Amino acid sequence: MSYQENELTIRPIKDDDLERLWELIFKEESPEWKKWDAPYYELKQISFEEFWEQRATFANPDNRWAIVIAGEVIGTVGYYWEHEPSKWLEMGIVIYDPKYWSGGYGTNVIRLWINHLFHTLPLVRVGYTTWSGNERMIKVGEKLGMKMEARIRKVRYYNGEYYDSIRMGLLREEWEMNQIFHKDR
Template sequence: MLEGKKIKIRPIEEEDIDTLYQWSNDEEINYWSSGAWPLNTLYTRDQIIDKYLENPSDTYRYAMLNENDLLIGTIGFKEVNIPCRSVTLFIVIGEKSYWGLGYGTDALITFVRFLFTQWNFHRVSLDTWDENLRAIRTYEKVGFKIEGRQREARFILGNYHDAVLMGVLRDEFLALHGKLQVAKSGRLE
């Protein structure tokens, strides 16, 4: 289990499926996470189980927990490119009462550090859409830089929007956030 200042990250378990199914059917969560409302709501419960537990393909998905072990979101990566040591990151805070409170920032810092120091990736990228300004500010706070746009690549509620492409390199991230250190107590800091 990974631990940040506010969050814990662990593998997704069967007990998480009902909550993940609820989030996949929530208009506001899907609107901000991907702009894919109502497309994401077409998943059945069995498809959610298949997606998260049985056949995750080349996608690695994890549960994000708060300080009291309440499931508040998911984080993960996909599109692993071994020769380039790069990967694409995704994150969703499904519990809306945790939006804007720093849980996403803490999860991103914790998880991206893990990807750079344990998986030995050189580059982490992600994308969002142009009106998701809260997410863009969070990504920039973590160290991601806007690298480009795909014009009108997203169709959201009847309108085309640009996809915003962002990335961070290992050296940039570690200069900003540092590596974990083992304290004399034996805990990671």
């Protein structure tokens, strides 16, 4: 299974993708993408061999997929259960390659991923958590009709400054009424 829109594809991660993903995520000590994706959490540089040993947890086809532009892996999109018995799911996206930032790819990926999640899982809501320093991610949610459900003030400390934690969400009935989600039908 995969979803495609123009040159953009989201699909399960393949073993052939792992070397590229390692290069994007773990090869550099301080990759540029980490300044935007929860920079208050440490990222440990690891060897490809270490990454290969962890591949089963990283490349789970059920909950983490590759973001591919014109055949090149540029990021990942995924989800995790905040509380599975109540179907509380959180999703996330990272476009690791900066040349694909601010081009609308993130918005399209999240739209395709929300469609996938609502079509394949019995969910009432989907959402994600970001931080107030990542204004692009907040704008993605707003463009897609998501609501800011929570703003937890000054709980993320980065580079000597406190930031807010931002939780965005979308209900199934809001998704069903919003035609932006149904472009791929």
